[in-house]
Amino acid sequence: MTRLKKKAWHELSVVFGIIVFISIPAILHLSNQNAQGWGWLVVCTIISGPMILGGYLSDVRNLKHYDEREQIILRKSFSIWSGVFSLYLLIFSFASFFLIGGGKTVPVVWMPVMVLTGIVLAQCAQSVVILTQCAKEDDE
């Protein structure tokens, strides 16, 4: 397994796992419990950790460790990540606005859940792009 494949699987499992199995259930559970205070703040900080981690794992800062071919794949995957993330947020927010109606209200939990699900989707798309590209090259 190449470094790039390992990176893709690692990111997919870590970010996806933390967000799907910890962050979203924790937010929904705490929201139902109507939790408040410093404990809530600490939990929110822990929950937002993977979100920021997800963004930084997806960036293109440490490209020096990779060869030219891998750098191109990583750049392409990062642009896919940002494209999917922004498109999802645009569709989610404007669809909610037009379907529900401007004057109506939604639960406040929608805000972080919107961003979290966007990250999950974008992370999946990025890892799939890397794995597909690697598989293509293996075939060749």
Place this chain on the structure above:
Amino acid sequence: MNRIQKQSWIIVASVGAAFVVSCGIVVYLALTAGFPAAWKGFIFTCAGGLGYFASLLVKKDKPAIVDERDLAIRSLAKTNAIRGAFIFLVLFAMAVFLYQKPGSLIRVNVLPVSICLAAIVSGLFESLTYIIEYGKDSKAMKGEPA
């Protein structure tokens, strides 16, 4: 100063001015109507987006030569723009979530407004990267340490 630098300065100036004006409006609303109604004043930051249209009016450079360095700066600017918007969105989402009581309701128009604000922040980060990176280059050309 090339076209991108001029456009960047226009965007930074317009977003900066819109932000200062919206802060003034928030202070005014806080004194007259109080919070949370005063938070609506920050919506005026969206007026900073007009800078993007103004930046289109800047004339194109006559010898439009794009070298390796320009491409590297452009790539860095795009990355920083996405990173800036992402961090803003995460912090904004968590701030709204913490500010409101959990289980409470928000107006649905907060969602598209947050996306518009994130787009403006992304433009601001991109412009700042252009200004800083081209500024470094002009220093290096004069022989100063970049």
